[in-house]
Amino acid sequence: MTTTAWGRSIRAALYKNWRLSITYPTWLLQRLLSPLVWVAIAVYAYTGVADPARIAEAFAEAAGTTGFTGFLILGQTLFSFFLGMNWRGGMAIQRERWYGTLEIVMLAPTSRVAFILGESVYGLLDSGWTVLLAMVIAMFAFDARFTVAHPEAALLAVLLALLAMVALGVFFSGFYLLTRSAGPLSSAVQAPIRFLAGVQFPVSALPTQIQYASFAIPVTYGIAAVRRVFLAGGDIAAVSGELLALALSTVVFFAIGAYLIGRMEKEAKRRGTLHVY
């Protein structure tokens, strides 16, 4: 398959998803408001049980920052990108099942990975502006302050975090291909990843054994890198460990995902369950 063919597949996915987005605008509202509401839940979960001085002191101790609202906003922003990728890339095959168009997609002489990448790229564009807008609104609503002393580090951290999430979307799509319960599964992975990646608290507050599971998830590194750069003014050297982990996990999850998609498709066809949901 040529690069041009991949490009055409991606372009087709972008166009299809754009048409669907403008057909069902309710989803746009959902993408914009959900991150804001989750940030509010996280903020009030702290302010409802402890006074601001105690929270600042606890965060300074556990996370090295007193700006806990900024900490929570950045966690939710990165997690919202993950949700976008899980839904767009991860659920790409399942959506075609629901629409009744999976056979047409499977019969098209194109790479399955290119098809899923197209869905993921649309997810990045589509959730990108809504999530960032939500982040800005949350910043003003909860009086959060960010300090970017090294823009190149910020750019690299965000870019690598997003790439890792695209790879994670491809990885999950392989799993979802074989099951008739992709919908509940894709919802079920959200809560553990929200918990383990430290969206609402520093990962260091978790018991050590649980932290091992946290560091197996790329989202954790993405959130940690972005927080260090945006809250503590970290440079590339300060986040080099996280950046390396993000780059490695992108390669690993993309490779495993691409392999799984091919393998699971063959298995689903052999079992006759490709269209069962």
Place this chain on the structure above:
Amino acid sequence: MSIETYARTFRGTYVLNLKSQFRFYTWAGWLVAELIGPFMLFASAWVIARIVAGGGTPPRFLEATGYPDYLAFVLLGLAFNGLAQTALEGGGNAVYEEESAGTWDLVALTPMNRFVWMFSKTLAGLTAMLLDTAIVVAVGAMFVSLVLTPSSVLVALAGLVLTLFALQGFGFLMAAAGLIWKQPFALAILLAPIVILLSGMMFPISALPGWAQVVSMAFPLTHGIEVARGALLLGLGFAELAGPFTMLALTGAAHMAVGYTAFRIMERRALASGKLGRY
């Protein structure tokens, strides 16, 4: 339309949809997928307590609410999460399912009372979800202390049953919205965290801004959770919880009246604009 016809509509719709709900449980992962959300939120509350109070009940929380155990407070709030989500999703889906299955026209043409049909359909979903609620409380009770005397359990159950009926208003509102905007999932997914935020599932509502507290008091779920907490955390009886019980009944009735009226208006609009059956 006779009482017997209402009863037949209720029985037929309720039984059919209850079976339909329980068919999901034939896949073992379904229950895990449903329960993992509340348990992870409970675990998050545990971590928050570790951060701000070394794992115990935070003093400010105790002072603001009078409840002795923060984690038990969160557990009882989250036990209602599944019911709230089901009310939101079930209402919108009640019509959407028929539309996407191509059976909406048949349902719409059947000479039955639409209120009874919708009520029994969403009640079936809520009944099935009681299993999740029971599991959340039972598993959570291993980690927190609850007042489990016969009278406190009776009061909590009475509150739970009343909440089931009160939540129907959400269902009707969602069905009304789904008739016009389509894609009721999007609205349900959007409203799910808003309900967690405003009903005080994870924190005392006194933490919310003033205007949000007013909105919170208009939610039947807020009062349903308060009844459960009062009974199972403080051992309060019907007399002490008369206020929350009254508010639960009043807000539930108001939601149902508004929801059903909205549903009928939207149905008429959809009929007039030819949108009924489009999804």
